[in-house]
Amino acid sequence: MKFTLSWLKDHLETEAPLEDILAKLTLIGLEVEEVSDPADTLGNFIIAKIISAEKHPDADKLQLCKVDTGSETFQVVCGAPNAKKDLLGVFAPVGTYVPGLDFTLTKAKIRGVESMGMMCSESELQLSDEHEGIIELGANAEADIGNRYIDYAKLNDPVIEIAITPNRPDCLGVRGIARDLAAAGLGTLKEEDFGYNEKGEFKSPVAINLDFSKDKAHYCPAFYGRYIKDVKNGRSPQWLQARLRAIGLRPINTLVDITNYISYDRCRPLHVYDADKLSGNISAREGKQSEQLLALDGKTYEQLDGTCVIADEKNVLGIGGIMGGEETGSTNETTNVLIEAAYFDPINITMTGRKLNINSDARYRFERGIDPQSIELGVNLATKMVLEICGGTPSELIKAGTPPRPEKTVEFDLQLVTKLTGVTLSNKEVTKTLEDLGFKVSGKGQQVKVAVPSWRPDIDGPADLVEEAIRIVGLDKVTPTALPRTFGIARPVLTEKQKQVRTARRALAARGAVETINWSFIKEEDAKLFGGGSKELQLINPISADMSDMRPSLLPGLLSAAARNIARSSEDPVLFEVGQTYETDQEKGQHMIASAIRCGTASHSGRGRHWSGNAKPVTFHAAKADAIALLETLGLDESKLQITTDAPAWYHPGRSGVIRLGPKNILGVFGELHPETLVAMDIKVPVVGFEINLDALPVPKKKSRSKGALEITDLQPVSRDFAFIVDSNVNAGDVIRAARGADKNLITNINLFDVFTGGNLGEDKKSLAIEATLQPNQKTLTDEEIEAVAAKIIAAVSKATGGEIRS
């Protein structure tokens, strides 16, 4: 919302300096976004007179002008077709910055003739798009020769732009802003101008009807108008044009300018029809699917069902509360007009605006909620201005329907202000503030009834009134008050799950990985590559095609980050992310995943070339080590984990594994990325990685902090080595698990220390050598007892894997 300082002062009697007004606006919730003072950019332009104009000796289209600024005469080369002797215009001397051209004038030679400045067009001053000729001022400017143009043209008026929150339609009119400022102590609200206050001189030849089915009647409950005949339209007066231009509106003609002016002055949108272009009476009704309208923005809108249109007996004239039609708008030739003011349902305006995709100042206001009591006022204000500027004879007011009267009354405890804000305010202070804003407070003591003014659709309950009181009194009055401590010393607040997530991050960073945060949405192609891409996880309005699908895995984000880094550096990236993936659109379908990748040669012991030996390309073992290290850090016992070989398709089928805790609970996956995956992700070095689903981890049970007694024995552990010959497809993990399970009391560790193939083992065999550690706890083991355990280990491994002891 833009307005100028002088415009504000039409409604607010104040001596306050601009800075105070700006500061107060911001504090009371009308945040100042920008202030521009035309004097900053246009202060150097002065009024001057061309005292002679002759043809340039060397150019057909240029003239040599002598320009008189009252005190001096300058020679100026001018290309404007309208430059002529005795023209009063706007002169910019050398050294002036010309905003429309974005340069500073210097002394210049144009076709060999010196030019000491420039006579300016409106576009050069950025007043309008007019650049065909230089500005021509009326004869009354003669007295102002040598003075600043902005003073003459009343442009010396600071323009203030404020942000209006959606709850404050009343402040989309300058008067509403003035009311707030007055309540906040910055002056007095001036008497309201109610416009034309007579009956009218004839009966309108055009009638207005409301023509809705019962269930649509709320689209437009009231529609008033007035016919004015014999008006003279044309360019509006200088002051009106200046105000509209200052707030960024283009002056059209007096009738249109008046409606725009009242829209900004009172937040009262209006429309003016050229009455001679109407066919019969007009009505507000629901639009039809088959109807269309060429609107004032030059676009044609179709399928008007569900919208509220204004129509005459033949055509749709406009979309109510949003935009009028091109054909019945007023032009310079218009002589008879019909002024329209109505109330339109905010919800229907919103839906219509969205459906037709039209934005307009009127829509912006109606959808936020116009004062329903301002309909007659709007017609009268417009009538008064039209009569003053364009002349003419007004008809009687014509009315259809009745404006809604919300008449909201809030039961209010005046001390709720203190209860919610902590600021002690007397009943009297709260009452006065509310009354200054236009509320009517009745009742005695602290329990009162507050009648809400019709221009405040946002006020519903007591909390809203508290907001009104405190924003006007000032939030700076709120005193910081210590929040009582719930405990003397802070108690832990993180859940076990939350702690796991934090630990996971630091565990991975401690292994040399760099944390990344990648987009939650990725391109469809990548989502499909990693098991996603379902319709329910696709955004219907993605910001770009590369960000259309919710990610099914963290890997695509990590891999594309790696590809980008590899492209610009020789370092092999080690990246991780701890973040969410999306399996379904339900809460349970969102998982917290920890995932890391190692690229090229980036193993845990170092990467790249080194004097001690170059690092080799990474293998899945590195990813497995990362995954297991993470799980162990998170409290899992490695010996309880099982590895199966059914990893998803984006991994190398023979160099990947699934980590399970029990047969059903999958904790994660590790492995070398499938070569095709890397091609798709545009990576040319080997990459290994893992994904751990932190949601699948058992949550540590809250138990006693005691770690239990440490049981140690002085008895020496014994170790025995075994070499098993197994089929080459037998997994080492199965051998280890079988051996460990052979005697859970005595066997404390199984260390697989050798894998051997070839020799005389045969093609489909391999030898796995393990060292079993036996820890006696009662007495030293006898040879027989050790042999018995050894036999159990051999039997268990044989049973589980078919392995035979190597002789």
Added chain:
Amino acid sequence: MSELETLEKDLIKAIKNTNDLGALEEIRVGAIGKKGSISALMSGLGKMEPEQRKTFGQAVNKVKQAVTENLETRKAELERAALNKRLETEREDVTLPMRENPVNQGRIHPISQVWEEITEIFADLGFKMAEGPHIETDENNFTKLNIPAEHPARQEHDTFYFAEKQDGSRRVLRTHTSPVQIRTMESEKPPLRIIAPGRVFRSDSDQTHTPMFHQIEGLVIDQETHMGHLKWVLEEFCKTFFEVDEVIMRFRASHFPFTEPSAEVDIGYSKVGEEVRFGGDENWMEILGCGMVHPNVLRNVGLDPEIYQGFAFGIGIDRLATLKYGMPDLRSFFASDLRWLKHYGFNVLNVPTIQGGL
């Protein structure tokens, strides 16, 4: 000089003169070995008269002791010399660079670090951490937060939508962390103090907006918490977070559908070069929105606004990070550029604590 004295003198001289452990051993054997010169003298004792045996015995023992001591000393000297000689040959280039240390290679993303800093501060004030899903119902993201379907405020949210379901409902990517307020109030009874940090999404992208960013929501619900408490909490938070003794904050009236009264908060700062320093009121920077929880929101989760009241606030984590650590561009947070991450990321052992500094 007696024969014995001469023997001692000659042996010690020989010991001192030898530079070779083998020769030294030969001297030892020749003197105190089984057939050595001193051993021979000892074995001659048995044939002597008791008186003479005693005197001569003592004298021989003394010589033996002196020779033995000299042998040991010389042996130690020669051994050390030999060791030194060997060590000298083992000299290597100690300036060769070592492999990088994983602990120092790894980094924690600034957002994670700041997230932990924030939770650390609020933990001290008794705020628990609550979380919620990114894919939310329209109901939780808007309706229950007092933003009805037609409300213009919905348009300001630049929402990402999913396709409408058969039953007409549609899910959205949450546009703020406020739905976690709803989830918390629906599942727990007051008094409540929570913060809810997390990812949020808006369809907006330029230098100061990314389509995904991080917010932290704060919520206190009980029977007496008012705006004064809100102001105190935010001031204490800013002082601790930015590690300054004083901050100047400006509370401006504003509007959010889910709070009433609502305020936006600016923090005063000055600029020294490119660096932002908090304190003073030279310039204002908007850092958060807050207010008292709207009675309609309380009603929507089954709490009686006549009894319960409290405040809520929402802060951008990414923005707090840029203010504290000086990153120029929000988009870099999600570009995963190693150069940026190494520079702005944190060492894994740098865990934020109140006692150690944040």
